[in-house]
Every structure is written in structure tokens, then in C-alpha cells.
Amino acid sequence: MKVEKLKDGKKLTKSMGLILIVMISFFPLTVLGAENNYQMILWKGTENYKIITYDKEGWEKNIGTALEPEDIFGKNSDEEDAESKYTIRAIYESDWSLIDLISSTILGNLVIPIILINYTPTELDKEFSEEYELWYGLQSRWKYTLDEFEYEPDIEAEKHPFIKDPNDFGDILEEYNDLAQELNNTFMPELNGDDFLWYLLISHIGIPDPVEKYLDEMVEILDSKDAEVNSNTITLERSEKEDIIVEVVYTSQGIIESIKFKDTDEDIFYEIQHFNDRWVVYTILGIISVFIIGLTVYAFRRKKNLR
Incomplete structure (x- = not known):
């Protein structure tokens, strides 16, 4: 009898263990740490964004017409209810140069053509040899649309960077300004910390965890x-x-939960909101798993009582 009870207990443990393994497989969470105690906590999967508010008059009144939403957030980002999404397929660690980092931001659209006019690829590798440690999510992206998403993404593979050390932002800004001084080009002005921060924020730069501490250090180092x-x-x-x-x-x-543009009266004239259905799916999976575990326990107990 004791042997049978032991076998039943092992069967129950194995069954519950199998259920837990199946549940965990649905949580594709990656955690990567750095020596400075910051870490990247990122889900592999799909993230969605939606244009909640676009007040064209408010935008033109406060920002003007030289810079439009599409210049920052891409095609159709000037349409309320338009949605975009990206799917993170893999996560890597890497070292990037100044040019790599600039290219991943909105700033790159403005200054990379100027840089490429003045430097050959070989000269770029030699001139900008300083590298910065980061993580990045390799993602496929669908641009904003009011229609159903196509099966194929608009951008098959792009990199979403998370710089490991917030202190590196000071070095990056200094290196950029040295380059701007050297080129002395009207279309590549020197930036102060607030200018640089503006480009980082609207470019969806990733922020390692703990987020608040990292943001505080980034703001401080950029003065x-x-x-x-x-x-x-x-x-x-x-x-x-x-x-x-x-x-x-x-x-x-x-990653960005929301981004809002406001006037000085705190009235929102542009807003993007992040959403996904992940937690709905996980809640359903949790309920199903609890039901299965309960059913398994009941079956074993019933079998035991029938003996």
C-alpha cells in the first residue's frame, strides 16, 4: 500500500511539473544583466501601438509644419486610430559605435547623409572606433495603418537598442559634438543634453531596469x-x-507605454499608446492550468478513495 501511495505521489508530482513546464513555455521572458546592476527585461513577442490623439491644429500651432508626425513616427502616424506593431524575435548583446547609435535614432535621418558625404566607410571605422556596450532586440516592424496588417512586415529586421550604462550617454553626446564641430555643417548642429534627450525619447530608445534609476542617471549625465x-x-x-x-x-x-505631446496648458495634441493582448492570454492560460491541476488532484484522490 505504501508503495502504491508513493507511486501515486510521484505521478501527481510529474503531472503538475509537466503542467508548470507548459505554462512557463508561454512566458518568453529574457533577463540580461550588466555589471552596473542594470538589466534588460524583455518579452519576445508582439507589441502594438495606436494613435490615440492627433489634433492637427494643435500640432501646427505648437510645433509647426516643418516637422510632422510622419517625420518622427513614420507613415500614417498622422491618422487617429492607426496602429503599428513590432515582433521581437531575438535578443543580443553587442558593441556599437557612435555611427551605429545615431543611425538607430531619428537624428540619424538628419545627419547620417552629411556624415557619409564627408567620410568613406573605412574612414568611419577608423575615426569612430569607440564602442558602447548594449543589448538590442531584433524585431520585425509593421508601420502605422488603418487597415489590417499584412502578413509580411514592412521592415523585416531592425534593432531596438538598450544601452547598458547610462553614463555612456555623456560620452556619446561629446563624441557627436566633436564630430559636428569638425564638419561645421549647418545641417548638423551641436546638441545640448536636452536636444539629445529629445531625439532619444522620440526614437523609442530602450531603458534598462530599474527604469526610474536609469532615467535619473541619464538625465543627470546629460545635464x-x-x-x-x-x-x-x-x-x-x-x-x-x-x-x-x-x-x-x-x-x-x-519600452514605451505612452508618449504624449502637450501644450503649456497640459492639453494633449498628440498621443500614442502601447497595448497588447498578452495578459489576456496568460490569464486564460492560468485559469485553464488551475483547472487542470485541480482536476488532476481530484482524480488522484478519487482513485485513492476507491481502493
Whole structure:
């Protein structure tokens, strides 16, 4: 009898263990740490974004017409209810140069053509040999649309960087400004910390965990005068056609939860919101798993009572 009980207990343990393994397989979470105690916590899977608000008059009044939403967030980002998505397929560690980093931001659209006019690829490798440690998510991206997403992404593979050490932002900015001074080009101006922060925020730069501490250090190292951090939220005051406020909220994974453009009266004239169905799926899986575990326990107990 004791042997049978032992066997039943082992069967129950194996069954529950198998259920737990199946549940864990549905949580594709990657955690990578750095020596400075920051870490990247990122889910492999799909993240969705939606244009919640686009007040064209408010945009033109506060920012003007020289810079449009599509210049920042891509095609159809000037359409309310338009959605985009990206799917993270893999996560890597790497070392990037200044040119690599600039190319991954909106700033790259402005200055990379100027840099390439003045430097050959060989000269770039020699001139910008300093490298910065980071993680990046390799992702496929679908641009904003009001229609159903196509099966194939608009961009098959792009890299979403998370710089490991926030102190590197100071070195990156210094290296960029040295280059701007050397080229002395009107279209590649020197940047202060707030200017650089603006480009980082609107480029969806990834923020390692703990997010608040990282944001605080990034703002401090860039000597930002117009940024403020509160928990996982960073606000940046900026002068365009009028003074505006950019508010970016990050998830615990360090990706953008929402980005809002406001006037000085705190009225929102542009907003993007992040969403996904992951937790709905996980809740359903959790309920099913609890039911299966309960059913398994009941079956074993019933079998035991029938003996």
C-alpha cells in the first residue's frame, strides 16, 4: 500500500511539473544583466501601438509644419486610430559605435547623409572606433495603418537598442559634438543634453531596469535642464513653434507605454499608446492550468478513495 501511495505521489508530482513546464513555455521572458546592476527585461513577442490623439491644429500651432508626425513616427502616424506593431524575435548583446547609435535614432535621418558625404566607410571605422556596450532586440516592424496588417512586415529586421550604462550617454553626446564641430555643417548642429534627450525619447530608445534609476542617471549625465523624472515617467519641456511638453511613460520592460505631446496648458495634441493582448492570454492560460491541476488532484484522490 505504501508503495502504491508513493507511486501515486510521484505521478501527481510529474503531472503538475509537466503542467508548470507548459505554462512557463508561454512566458518568453529574457533577463540580461550588466555589471552596473542594470538589466534588460524583455518579452519576445508582439507589441502594438495606436494613435490615440492627433489634433492637427494643435500640432501646427505648437510645433509647426516643418516637422510632422510622419517625420518622427513614420507613415500614417498622422491618422487617429492607426496602429503599428513590432515582433521581437531575438535578443543580443553587442558593441556599437557612435555611427551605429545615431543611425538607430531619428537624428540619424538628419545627419547620417552629411556624415557619409564627408567620410568613406573605412574612414568611419577608423575615426569612430569607440564602442558602447548594449543589448538590442531584433524585431520585425509593421508601420502605422488603418487597415489590417499584412502578413509580411514592412521592415523585416531592425534593432531596438538598450544601452547598458547610462553614463555612456555623456560620452556619446561629446563624441557627436566633436564630430559636428569638425564638419561645421549647418545641417548638423551641436546638441545640448536636452536636444539629445529629445531625439532619444522620440526614437523609442530602450531603458534598462530599474527604469526610474536609469532615467535619473541619464538625465543627470546629460545635464538636462528641462527634463524631470517621476517613477517610470519622464517629461521634457521643449521650445518648438511654441513651448511644448513631451511626456513618455515606460513599461517595466523599458519600452514605451505612452508618449504624449502637450501644450503649456497640459492639453494633449498628440498621443500614442502601447497595448497588447498578452495578459489576456496568460490569464486564460492560468485559469485553464488551475483547472487542470485541480482536476488532476481530484482524480488522484478519487482513485485513492476507491481502493
